[in-house]
Amino acid sequence: MNLLAALQDIVGTDHVLTGTAAQPYLTDWRGRYTGQALAVVRPGSAEQVAQVVRACVAHQVPMVPQGGNTGLCGGATPDGQGNSVVIALTRLNRVLQVDTADDTITVQAGCTLREVQQAALEADRLFPLSLAAEGSCTIGGNLATNAGGTQVLRYGNTRDLTLGLEVVTADGEIWHGLRGLRKDNTGYDLRDLYIGSEGTLGIITAATLKLYPQPIARCTAMLAFNDMPAAARMLARARKGFGAALTGFELISHYCLDSVTRQFEQLKWPFDESGRQCPWYALLEISDSESVEHARERFEAVVGQAIEDGEVVDAVIAASIAQSNELWHLRESIPLAEKQMGKNIKHDVSIPVSRMADFVEQTNAHLQAAFAGVRHIVFGHLGDGNLHYNVAAPAGSDETAFLRLQPQVHRLVHDSVHAFGGSISAEHGVGQLKKDLLPLYKSDVELALMRRIKRALDPHVLMNPGKVINTADI
């Protein structure tokens, strides 16, 4: 039997897509990568995923797992050879169990992140992973890339929120690892090996995740600073003053806030004239498990002291949930404002918090020296040391010409990240975008260990080729 017929037998004719029907699965949402595939197959169960994998292995056909197709590094887009099968997991979209005694939720990989958050909320619990694409990204994709987001400071990355996994191995067997235990020291940590491996070692089909109590109250403020070290000192104060109640500390440059308010009429500067002149802002949020009054008192004590000490130039404290949402809306609109203003060269990097200010100052200076007039779009999760450090063409210049400089800009920025002890991919993963960068910044020892693991868990070298690791060396 040929492969397409075999796939149709497994999942049904309706769920093997080719031609026009397959197109949406062959391009990433940013439109950076477009590939080809023999077919897109949409299995309806882990067992079907396993059968599909076995069929592909039998035909020696490469497989590209895909979730919500919202990745930023091309990790879910097939290459141009047209010899692979895209395995789309979106039909695996059931919430299997919400356990409020153990504070766990078990979901299939194709649930959107918002569906997981929603199921938790309905049980009066919090699933704290939160990021811009949450309405359409899937939890399987979040697991495959170890997604971060805005609450990592308090709750950790996707990895830290995961207790158990169900995985279809590269041989098409099912590892039933859906454990909800907080402690389990019985052998090698397969779970964390599959998390963040971007579909190159196997396919995650379900997960058991941690739930937390819903906070009773939240307090949000936008703070203005004279320089980045002041923002970093505020982070230290907030950590000390709020402890585990600190759930958000987002850094925003003046340029970003200015862009957002220019691009979107309905979004207003939260500050009056004096506060609008500051180079750096931070969105600070705490979550309280006691009461609205307590949250507010505590918030005002810590933030008030910082203002009194002259560390914070200006502060807007949200007086209502609506105002809090407005502040978050400013932050969350940055990527859209960026998009409206044209294409830019993006970097998702992390730097030790202590070195962040020096990194930005030096890297900005190096960029200006090499590419005079470029505009710096800098924002991110300061609490995690994670910056979105993007570079736009000089005002009025030829954007297309500038984008051709991407390799040189990437190199300059990533070299600087490396020199500051940082990582060239903080929360977006490697995918196609950064695969060839890893050898520049990782030791031969580490790359060799990665290749050994790839060989061990994907012996046919068919899982998501061309992503994360250079399989030519395998």
Add this chain to the structure above:
Amino acid sequence: MNLLAALQDIVGTDHVLTGTAAQPYLTDWRGRYTGQALAVVRPGSAEQVAQVVRACVAHQVPMVPQGGNTGLCGGATPDGQGNSVVIALTRLNRVLQVDTADDTITVQAGCTLREVQQAALEADRLFPLSLAAEGSCTIGGNLATNAGGTQVLRYGNTRDLTLGLEVVTADGEIWHGLRGLRKDNTGYDLRDLYIGSEGTLGIITAATLKLYPQPIARCTAMLAFNDMPAAARMLARARKGFGAALTGFELISHYCLDSVTRQFEQLKWPFDESGRQCPWYALLEISDSESVEHARERFEAVVGQAIEDGEVVDAVIAASIAQSNELWHLRESIPLAEKQMGKNIKHDVSIPVSRMADFVEQTNAHLQAAFAGVRHIVFGHLGDGNLHYNVAAPAGSDETAFLRLQPQVHRLVHDSVHAFGGSISAEHGVGQLKKDLLPLYKSDVELALMRRIKRALDPHVLMNPGKVINTADI
């Protein structure tokens, strides 16, 4: 050159121990396992560890890494063949860096856990891993076994506290992975693969760990319950009421508390007559980042409500740090009291919290049916679903005869754990003790994946043979 001479060349004659000098390294602290070795070698740097590994590989000699030698599963004791080299890491005992801006500490593997805690405290930070052996266990051993302890509820296991590692691979190369980044998604998660692998894949020589703010205040209480479901309900209240401030919830059976107060004259029952009759107790602790008053108010609100609702029969709230220490002393003296009362059959298991009460009731009943009169020594970290479920000979019976039943008792208890969806090793690891149990409770798929990883990262199959995984199948 023969191996001993090569080892002496690498670490110096003084640090290659044989004969009597080697003896203390060849028996585990509980005296359960005694092995033989060609030599005990004590390298003074990661580079020396790497050289030692390369020498052993060249001579095809198995290696047994060892930290503080306080493990409970024989994971650091060589087998009886006498053909291996014990690599003791206790000379790698330097705190390399305490970074209060990034809240990280970087330490060599041979530091004791207490030294790490102490270095954090001196910088006004908390390193929250805490367990009975902390004065002598090493952080390298904690990492190798992914140790748990009494604050996992809030801060997680050793794995969750680790940001970066330095590892000597099974080939004697050094992986320099001492990163202090909170976010780093650049490839496979080697860190978590080495953590918990009990020295069977490589040797951890240093780690970068997370630090937390020191809490401003702690509140501790011992609570008495009519049954275990009431204790579990109290845990749920505490989670909801205290949020992240809840840092300890230790379950203690009446038998345990009674034993401790009988064995140690200076330790008194915290309750008067009525409270002494309860079958279950819990040691509850919160840590507060605000003030002593706030901690106390909050504590009394939540615990007071539980008393008012009749969930808690009696409560002793520590009025001072000294009283808090006394309560903890009762909990921490359980293992010693056990030891004084003779040997028993131990189980370190985890169960979903929601099923804990049923597990204890049913397993107790099955044990009584099979081995009438046995005494149940049950305590543990209820907040993590982790029980130390130990079984002692019936009062007045022949202990030695009872200990011969260990395989049958293990089997009964572990079968029950498995049936309840639990794990047969929650926080102590596998070592020699449970290696042959894994195939009973893990799927063939999972065991096969583990073997593949073992082959990939320890291709000469020389790292800590006879631990965790059956190398006869490799």
